[in-house]
Amino acid sequence: MSVFIPLLDAQTDEALIQSVSRIGPVIVPALSTPLALPENVSRYILLDHDTSFDLDDIVQKLDQGAEKVIIPLAWSKEIVGILPPERVMLLLDVGNVSAVSDKIRNGVSGVLIKTPSLDIDFITSVSRFFSGAEIHVLSTVTSTPPSLSIIRELRSSGTILVLPASLLTLSGTTSKQINIADAFIGPLVSDRPDGLFPTVVTEDSRSLGLVYSSAASIKETILTGKGVYQSRKHGLWRKGETSGATQDVLSIRVDCDLDALEFNVIQHGAGFCHLNRPSCYGGERGLPALQRTLQSRLSSAPEGSYTRRLFNDSQLLRAKIMEEADELCRAETKEEVAFEAADLIYFALTKCTAAGVSIADIERSLDKKAKKVVRRAGNAKPQWTNAQASSSKATVAPAPVPAAKQIIDPDSPIRMRTYDLSQTSRSERALLLKRPVLNSAAMIAKVRPIVDAVRSGGDKALLGFVSQFDGCTVLEGTPILRAPFPELPPGALADNVRAAIDVAYANVRKFHAAQVEPALKVETMPGVVCSRFARAISRVGLYVPGGTAILPSTALMLGIPAQVAGCKEIVIATPPRPDGSISPEVMYVAKLVGASAILRAGGAQAVAALAYGTETVPKVDKIFGPGNQWVTAAKMFVQNDTDALVSIDMPAGPSEVLVIADETCNPAFVAADLLSQAEHGVDSQVVLVSVNLPDSTISAIEAEVDSQARALPRVDIMRESIPKSIIVKTTSLEQAIGFSNDYAPEHLILHLRDAPSVVAQVENAGSVFVGPYSPESCGDYASGTNHTLPTNGYARQFSGVNTQSFQKHITSQEVTADGLKGLGPVVATLADCEGLGAHANAIRIRLRAMNT
Known part of the structure; x- marks a missing residue:
């Protein structure tokens, strides 16, 4: 958590930037030439009224690693609901706080309030209005810094003060500037008699040990960037001063109670512990241990050893990575996946070590990717798609729909992927219900x-x-x-x-004319x-x-x-x-x-x-x-x-069909129904739910899918949509219907014994096709029902297009004088209960007129 946040500008000197970057995020204006900030520092981009609005540019700033953007209220309508709330803050003046709507308030993670005076009562009231949001406050008076007591009082109330760089200094605090370490330490409150702060020291997300810090040691650490602590016996302890095991401090964080610290460091030398171990808690495990082993072997592995061969022979290392990746893709059980993943990670980390890449470097890259607003499509390169298309069994849910056409071997089987619902966990079942995600x-x-x-x-x-x-x-x-x-020319339409x-x-x-409803009229009480x-x-x-x-x-x-x-x-x-x-x-x-x-x-x-x-x-x-x-x-x-x-009309997504089939089904009919939907596009969603079907019947359906698809004109589309489609095995009709109701398909086809009796169990579907002679094609074209239907699971909430979709319904009421005598006192009583006197008066003035 932050104690305060510095607001940097183009004139901020490098030494000050280096120091403030150790104590939390910084705010930087949208400059034509961005400030050179340390790689690890978290930054908020300030976009004020002098900045021209450009949504693409804002998205690009977030994709390039900005933690948040701070936008003027005038831009909120253009951004709120478009960008993730956790990446957006609102820039407010004192006068426009009240203009923030609930929608805007819920669409941002915090606010930065510019105010001429740091009025605690006002800021507290704003905090209540923006309950749960980050509250930052910036004084527009920049000639003098706030006192330490003001910083302390704001921070204790949950408000983070924003301090312009012009008010900060690395020297002593004066009436014109405040030392950044003094501003950081001011709100901290120790609960120990000696006034020290427990400090957890970490490296690469693992704990090295517990030490103590004082105001003096914290100040020196912030200003020098070196690990400095407070020994309870010997005073200031500059880590590595005698042992050579020094530390570079990347960041200092305070806990939620402002009474403990976390130093994230780069440890040099033998290690943090006085026993010359990396951690006071014993030896390393997992990835850090593997990294240290590989780093050691890089410098000391004997010639001819296997590890030395991997470091020296890039082609051997490449082959091993590809081999282990393939074995991981083929693994099915939990134990197999864990075993093969460990092998792949070993060889991948060997390549990283050879290239001088650490786990921390990988984590930083992951953090950058996590900050991207615009996601990549996630497509595999063509050379990796062929084998996947021929696999009939998978252990993961359908992959996101590719945005670009894949190159697929025309000789590979056109097959769906198979899952057994009785052998899937709850989380795996949830993945089977998911559709491709549209960003x-x-x-x-x-x-x-x-x-x-x-x-x-x-x-x-x-x-x-x-x-x-x-x-x-x-x-x-x-x-x-x-x-x-104009009339169509002769022959234009066959x-x-x-x-x-x-x-x-x-x-x-x-069919749609039959949906027209007569007007409804009800006498709710006499008159x-x-x-x-x-x-x-x-x-x-x-x-x-x-x-x-x-x-x-x-x-x-x-x-x-x-x-x-x-x-x-x-x-x-x-x-x-x-x-x-x-x-x-x-x-x-x-x-x-x-x-x-x-x-x-x-x-x-x-x-x-x-x-x-x-x-x-x-x-x-x-x-x-x-x-x-x-x-x-x-x-x-x-x-x-x-x-x-x-x-x-409704939210829209790729076309989809779910077919439920039991032992009475005709495999050719089932395959034809699946393909009639799969030909719509490469992102079409096709699901077959089998009810106690023997493997021989499922194989017959798969064979029909492959042979029929090859004979159809849109086979290239089906080569992409069918391999992403799934077969779900169930052991009972109840299980199959339950899965279908959870999936809520656009089209539901019932290839079942006594299919009409099953319709009563359908709760969520756009349109149902009952029995072997009711193909979806009939509803798509000419049976009478509408084919514009809810997709993406929206059949839980939406109906398909119908006559009422093109109408709105208006209500009216007519109350006679006698009717008002009976209804009026009820209305007046309820209006009085709600404190709406004018409503009650509209009744009583009429009742009085009737009594005169």
Whole structure:
């Protein structure tokens, strides 16, 4: 923990920087030329009103190792909810503390308050408002430093004082400056009669021993960077002064009670202990012991020994690392994994030792990676993916979805991975339920410039993005097509396709028309009638993807319920073809559903145009439809922007199916259902839950998956999605249904004996397909149900798109005079109970009028 935090600037001299870096984090302004800080120091970046807002630059600062950024309140709307709260602090003036909303307060880890006076009562009240957050305070009066008693009082109240570097000195404390060691020691409180502070000395996260510090020894340590302690017998003890086993002190921390210290050091010489051992607690174990052994062998291993060969022969060492990594990947039991991991760590640390890399260096690298806000996709390089694709059994949950296409051996089997639910732990079962994680903050940061540009630049900006991302440069100044749309040229739409669309339209409209609810009217007590009635959302935007497949079915599934609900304006957004035209299938559906306009744009730019409107694109009230990560992130962004005043249908993720199959299943049917979902994209989620299926049946399903996939046009996609998919073995129908309800799939297919009777047990699913002759394809196209469904487990909370999705429900009440006589006294009593006199008066004034 910190006692105080220095605020550095471009004029801060190097000696002062070195000293303050030993006692905790520092605050540095966002300078064009960053300060040269020691590698181990934790830094907060101060972004004040003089700094121009640039979210990408802020993310980059965090990725480069900044612990936190301190932002002005004016920026909070742009950052809170985008960046992790623990990486953000709020810069406040005394006058705008009260302007902080609950959302902003909960979206930051602390505040830095600039105040002309260090008023303890005011700061205490702010601390109560920001309960649980770090409270830092900076006096705007920089001519004189605060007294030690003020620093002590602030720190004891849980507030950390920020001291500008101009008020700090390495010399004696004066009326103009305070010695940094005096400022650090001032709030410390010893509970010992001799006034000393117990001090734990550590190196590389392990304890070396317990010593004692005094104010004098602490001061000397801060100023010199050397380990200095207080011997209870001999006074100041400068570690290594006689033995040569000196210490460089990297950091000094205080505990939560301000009465004990921790020194993190680099120990030189024989060791810390007077017995010439590294630690007072005995010999080293684990990685530190291995590191010390390897360092010793690097300098003393005899020629011809195995360890010397490893140090001298880089090709041998490389081969051993690769060999042990492969054996670790093949290990399955807990004991095997531990054994093989130990071998791999030995050879990896040998390479590190040969390169002069210590465990501390590795830990620092891990700490840097942990601070990154924008994560790497986590993809394996192509040469390491082939073997993984052919493995039919794994001991880990499905890997994160790759962002880029992998190179996979076309001759390797297209197989899923198998797990036995009865042999998995609770934590392993939880991993099986996980979906690929979308880094929402990173994606929103990427789409934000696109959304902002369309919002401010209108059609011009939109057309620029259509050219850049959709590959269309011939829209002649307008991205919008207005109804009535031109007739399709002869032959543009095949007769059988037109007929199929017509049948699908009729079925889907029939089912959705049946969902229209009559108005509800209830007399809750005599003379009091309450009603609820539906009204269509006036303007809706329907996003129809056009990436790896043309999706007229999505236009049907979104356009029909909008039409049935009575939406006045239906805008279909879909990427144009290079010549600026729209696919004839989508154009035909647009006419059927009564669309008022077609927006020829895709991606985040289309979502932005629908949310805010442009010179030609009408603004909508709600946006529907699936899409890729860019579309999903843009939808999430605009629905959280109060200026957009737009809602969305539901959170979206990769398409998914879960099939439950027992011994009555047809392996070919099951495989076909799995593949029909796996072809959507490389990130599609495909799960087979078997109910007491013999291994021979599972093998038959796997063989069908492989053979059917090879005969299908999108086999390259399935080569990537299927190896990430899983087979989960269960021993009973109850276990299988329980897993499915926890997974909450978008599509659930039941290949079961008496499948209709099982539907009653389904609690969480987007849509259920009952029996061997109900493939998901029917629901995707033409049975009548909607195929726009919740993914990523959101079937626990969300329904699929339906007629009510395009409506809002309004309530009304009508109270007669007699009704008010019965209801009025009840209302007035409750209003009085809540102290709302005007509410009660609105009742009583009417009751009095009726009695006169």
